[in-house]
């Protein structure tokens with residue numbers, strides 16, 4: 001059987017697989033599963049831009065923290081710093097996309113938020129959890145390397 005490589009999975013798929021292994025009832029899965037996934041995940045994360053890592057920290061890490069906690073402040077500071085770094089550089093067009101009022105969700109009329117794509121192009125996401133409308137913007141991290 002061929003071994004899977006980091007090219008076979010996206011970052012979110014690896015995160016989900018690692019969580020599943022970590023929560024498994026089998027001790028061997030809880031121990032060896034995350035160890036195997038961690039190596040692939042490390043390789044995938046190393047290929048991301050600062051901007052994409054900032055988005056991941058915001059989406060994955062900040063969600064686990066208490067609002068207004070010192071940990072959340074540090075996390076938000078790190079995200080802003082990653083977005084502003086040379087590798088995470090916001091372009092003028094990005095700033096205008098983020099600063100302008102986001103277009104309302106075409107399905108429910110709620111607010112939308114800008115997300116940097118990790119395994120896909122950047123997108124707008126409806127803030128209503130039960131709507132989940134997602135609009136691709138066609139801006140890829142690879143486009144940043146001008």
Ligand SMILES: [Zn+2]
Nearest residue numbers: 105108126131
């Ligand atoms: Zn919506």
